[in-house]
């Protein structure tokens with residue numbers, strides 16, 4: 001069954017001009033890009049998006065990082081999109097990420113790790129709706 005997931009190309013990867021390489025990789029791996037926009041998140045948006053992490057010690061640092069520059073938010077579609085995108089991203093810490101995964105290739109640290117991806121169908125539903133009205137998903 002076709003599934004959708006939310007991806008964010010985070011400010012570090014955006015700053016380093018990796019947008020094109022990452023989008024090409026998504027297409028190469030069989031994801032259909034069905035929505036996308038470049039955005040500068042407000043602190044409120046970043047805090048709302050990462051609300052599940054609000055008690056974590058890195059919450060303030062993470063949200064400041066996410067508003068340190070523009071991001072690209074995307075909706076990706078394919079069979080098993082959520083799991084396949086998590087595999088393509090690699091482990092949270094780029095140092096531990098699998099060879100050729102996006103975080104291994106483009107991430108710098110456990111915080112500045114280039115990409116976000118939804119981790120479950122419930123999260124994907126919340127995260128897609130957080131950034132995209134249905135009229136902007138094609």
Ligand code: GDP
Nearest residue numbers: 058061062091092110111112113115116117119
């Ligand atoms: P993910 O699902 O792999 O993105 O990882 P999590 O949901 O656990 O964390 C969300 C985001 O918070 C990560 O992608 C990182 O940007 C950041 N993060 C996670 N763990 C740490 C940490 O230990 N320290 C810092 N500074 N940031 C972290």
